[in-house]
Amino acid sequence: MNAELQNQTAELLRGTQEVLVESELVKKITRGTPLRIKAGFDPTAPDLHLGHTVLINKMRQFQNFGHEVTFLIGDFTGMIGDPTGRNATRPPLTREQVEANAKTYQEQIFKILDPERTRVDFNSRWFGPMSAAGLIEIAGRHTVARMLERDDFAKRYKGGQPIAIHEFLYPLVQGYDSVALRSDVELGGTDQKFNLLVGRQLQETYGQEPQIVMTMPLLEGLDGVNKMSKSLGNYIGINEPADTQFGKLMSISDELMWRYFELLSFRPLADVAALRKSVAEGRNPRDVKFELGIEIVDRFHGAGAGARSRDAFIARFQQGHVPEKIESVTLTTDGAPQRLANVLKNAGLVASTSDGNRMIDQGAVRLGSTPENLEKVAGRDHSLGAGTHLLQVGKHKFRWVTLKAG
Amino acid sequence: MNAELQNQTAELLRGTQEVLVESELVKKITRGTPLRIKAGFDPTAPDLHLGHTVLINKMRQFQNFGHEVTFLIGDFTGMIGDPTGRNATRPPLTREQVEANAKTYQEQIFKILDPERTRVDFNSRWFGPMSAAGLIEIAGRHTVARMLERDDFAKRYKGGQPIAIHEFLYPLVQGYDSVALRSDVELGGTDQKFNLLVGRQLQETYGQEPQIVMTMPLLEGLDGVNKMSKSLGNYIGINEPADTQFGKLMSISDELMWRYFELLSFRPLADVAALRKSVAEGRNPRDVKFELGIEIVDRFHGAGAGARSRDAFIARFQQGHVPEKIESVTLTTDGAPQRLANVLKNAGLVASTSDGNRMIDQGAVRLGSTPENLEKVAGRDHSLGAGTHLLQVGKHKFRWVTLKAG
Numbered sequence: 001m002n003a004e005l006q007n008q009t010a011e012l013l014r015g016t017q018e019v020l021v022e023s024e025l026v027k028k029i030t031r032g033t034p035l036r037i038k039a040g041f042d043p044t045a046p047d048l049h050l051g052h053t054v055l056i057n058k059m060r061q062f063q064n065f066g067h068e069v070t071f072l073i074g075d076f077t078g079m080i081g082d083p084t085g086r087n088a089t090r091p092p093l094t095r096e097q098v099e100a101n102a103k104t105y106q107e108q109i110f111k112i113l114d115p116e117r118t119r120v121d122f123n124s125r126w127f128g129p130m131s132a133a134g135l136i137e138i139a140g141r142h143t144v145a146r147m148l149e150r151d152d153f154a155k156r157y158k159g160g161q162p163i164a165i166h167e168f169l170y171p172l173v174q175g176y177d178s179v180a181l182r183s184d185v186e187l188g189g190t191d192q193k194f195n196l197l198v199g200r201q202l203q204e205t206y207g208q209e210p211q212i213v214m215t216m217p218l219l220e221g222l223d224g225v226n227k228m229s230k231s232l233g234n235y236i237g238i239n240e241p242a243d244t245q246f247g248k249l250m251s252i253s254d255e256l257m258w259r260y261f262e263l264l265s266f267r268p269l270a271d272v273a274a275l276r277k278s279v280a281e282g283r284n285p286r287d288v289k290f291e292l293g294i295e296i297v298d299r300f301h302g303a304g305a306g307a308r309s310r311d312a313f314i315a316r317f318q319q320g321h322v323p324e325k326i327e328s329v330t331l332t333t334d335g336a337p338q339r340l341a342n343v344l345k346n347a348g349l350v351a352s353t354s355d356g357n358r359m360i361d362q363g364a365v366r367l368g369s370t371p372e373n374l375e376k377v378a379g380r381d382h383s384l385g386a387g388t389h390l391l392q393v394g395k396h397k398f399r400w401v402t403l404k405a406g
Numbered sequence: 407m408n409a410e411l412q413n414q415t416a417e418l419l420r421g422t423q424e425v426l427v428e429s430e431l432v433k434k435i436t437r438g439t440p441l442r443i444k445a446g447f448d449p450t451a452p453d454l455h456l457g458h459t460v461l462i463n464k465m466r467q468f469q470n471f472g473h474e475v476t477f478l479i480g481d482f483t484g485m486i487g488d489p490t491g492r493n494a495t496r497p498p499l500t501r502e503q504v505e506a507n508a509k510t511y512q513e514q515i516f517k518i519l520d521p522e523r524t525r526v527d528f529n530s531r532w533f534g535p536m537s538a539a540g541l542i543e544i545a546g547r548h549t550v551a552r553m554l555e556r557d558d559f560a561k562r563y564k565g566g567q568p569i570a571i572h573e574f575l576y577p578l579v580q581g582y583d584s585v586a587l588r589s590d591v592e593l594g595g596t597d598q599k600f601n602l603l604v605g606r607q608l609q610e611t612y613g614q615e616p617q618i619v620m621t622m623p624l625l626e627g628l629d630g631v632n633k634m635s636k637s638l639g640n641y642i643g644i645n646e647p648a649d650t651q652f653g654k655l656m657s658i659s660d661e662l663m664w665r666y667f668e669l670l671s672f673r674p675l676a677d678v679a680a681l682r683k684s685v686a687e688g689r690n691p692r693d694v695k696f697e698l699g700i701e702i703v704d705r706f707h708g709a710g711a712g713a714r715s716r717d718a719f720i721a722r723f724q725q726g727h728v729p730e731k732i733e734s735v736t737l738t739t740d741g742a743p744q745r746l747a748n749v750l751k752n753a754g755l756v757a758s759t760s761d762g763n764r765m766i767d768q769g770a771v772r773l774g775s776t777p778e779n780l781e782k783v784a785g786r787d788h789s790l791g792a793g794t795h796l797l798q799v800g801k802h803k804f805r806w807v808t809l810k811a812g
């Protein structure tokens with residue numbers, strides 16, 4: 001294998017959770033012909049954050065190496081909904097909703113993917129016209145025992161919780177998508193591993209070379225502990241304002257910064273290694289974090305936006321209002337809104353709740369979701385719900401506080 | 407309930423193995439409106455014997471009471487065949503084969519059923535146009551756990567033998583047939599009980615009144631022990647000659663005769679009770695058996711045929727060649743053809759194989775499949791395969807001998 005292919009392999013393996021089977025991936029890459037990369041997405045309306053982009057970034061990497069990427073929207077099952085009728089929150093989608101959602105997807109993913117080299121496809125293209133007999137034919141290619149090996153099925157079966165029979169068909173539908181696309185590699189989250197393997201097995205029964213299964217890890221949120229998620233509030237949305245994205249990125253730990261470089265940055269592995277070395281040799285990690293922030297903000301707000309956000313960020317420091325680095329703390333609650341004075345105490349910003357109430361009375365407590373929108377809290381009755389909040393007490397005490405139902 | 411409905415209920419319950427739920431059947435009958443009766447049949451070419459007619463007789467009974475009978479041919483799955491490809495003996499049927507087989511069926515069943523009041527239907531009528539999405543919708547109405555309760559599935563799953571997922575769909579297909587037909591009662595063999603219950607459950611999810619599940623027992627063959635089957639040779643085919651049918655019926659035990667009256671005769675229960683009483687009071691059971699033989703032969707060969715067969719049967723006795731009653735014996739073999747002298751000895755017709763060979767040499771052994779076609783055996787090399795044979799040694803020794811691979 002030449003140096004170029006070695007580099008390609010290393011970049012494609014970068015940040016992956018699991019690759020089944022790595023040697024087959026190497027073999028396919030070595031052939032030198034473009035590979036067909038498949039990644040499936042729910043047809044529900046997306047509002048993506050950086051956690052979602054880990055997978056899309058990997059798709060982009062494949063594109064950069066000349067491979068063909070299919071962004072597959074699983075609208076066939078989405079338009080069926082939940083036939084058991086138990087799940088009222090999952091009503092069947094209409095064709096119009098699917099198309100509107102696809103448009104919303106594209107507006108977001110094309111901030112990362114090259115539109116010229118991305119095929120957006122819908123599995124209703126082959127499953128819509130398929131007959132019941134065709135589906136039975138597919139179902140004959142997999143066994144009940146194998147399906148019951150999937151963790152959640154195994155648990156529910158053993159625990160006496162019902163599994164509707166159509167739930168055994170959905171992994172087959174997803175697997176057959178790989179047959180229809182003749183995919184060489186399928187990307188997915190770690191929770192998708194079983195379904196991705198079904199695709200691999202089905203392809204073999206159709207005489208196709210089985211796809212490589214490549215799973216990507218869940219990205220840690222700003223707290224560095226929990227997975228990034230809207231409901232935890234520890235996220236960076238790709239549609240958030242540039243300064244908000246930049247500010248949130250500046251709040252992460254140095255350790256988490258390297259994880260984000262691995263999964264969110266397109267800088268070559270060699271560059272990242274060099275940055276690591278420079279920090280080890282004494283460079284201020286803040287400056288390296290600036291580079292990460294600039295790259296991410298540029299991606300979602302256009303070239304130059306990152307540098308502007310960095311300058312605004314520095315200006316705020318020089319005014320002395322917001323420190324360069326703000327500590328984060330996660331507090332577990334009973335799910336109910338928490339009185340502000342209690343939060344201040346538990347976050348270590350005041351010595352006691354009465355101390356906290358006094359500071360509120362004096363107008364010395366400010367609250368916001370970013371350093372830019374901090375505002376004075378009016379009175380002691382203020383409560384905080386689940387999510388991440390930025391709190392300031394007096395001139396110099398700042399804390400990112402994440403409240404999480406325990 | 408009036409006397410007429412009481413009688414109808416008693417006749418419909420006659421000979422049944424299981425009725426789920428009997429009280430619901432009574433309720434439906436009491437309404438007085440015609441019920442929709444469903445019975446499903448394989449689309450493979452049939453060659454029916456009296457064992458198969460137990461179910462068809464029950465359909466006829468329903469017709470006699472004014473109910474609507476659907477003879478449903480399950481051609482939809484028959485035209486799919488075995489998608490696993492493991493079963494080379496079950497290739498998919500073509501539309502032409504299905505139609506030819508349906509014609510063969512009708513020629514046979516209309517010797518029992520009233521063609522004017524029988525609807526012959528095919529489940530491809532609703533499953534042929536059904537989409538994959540439609541089938542998924544049905545699959546959402548049943549659970550994996552319930553399906554794994556079926557005896558053969560449970561055994562195979564526990565034993566580590568593969569169950570292909572489409573095998574879970576076939577009972578749903580059969581069950582949905584009941585929904586499509588809105589059936590009030592489904593008839594089937596005892597081995598079909600599980601699938602019939604699936605129909606009952608599916609109907610409930612579609613808001614229909616669940617069908618009554620009525621299973622019929624397997625008919626014992628001429629030996630009175632094993633179920634009637636071609637391969638055991640203990641059968642009476644509905645296309646066999648009149649005298650053969652009559653002769654075979656005369657060979658059954660008196661006990662088995664009452665079983666056949668229950669499951670094969672259309673004589674009212676009161677008549678059968680009267681016949682039983684007459685025998686208990688001293689009437690020759692042979693004369694009662696004549697009545698059964700006449701009814702059955704008339705059914706398949708037209709009115710009058712039974713009486714002619716009886717007269718021919720009596721004439722043979724008066725000639726002294728064939729006794730009125732011939733004993734039956736079943737011999738278990740290794741599957742290979744058996745030398746005649748050995749069979750004669752094991753059947754108790756001769757004292758030893760050398761004795762047997764001597765009788766063959768003397769031309770004193772005759773062989774046939776009915777009393778009418780007995781012929782002298784040419785030499786000692788003669789062997790007998792599996793099946794039922796009639797053997798005569800000398801003038802007076804007769805035996806029905808069934809050879810069966812053990």
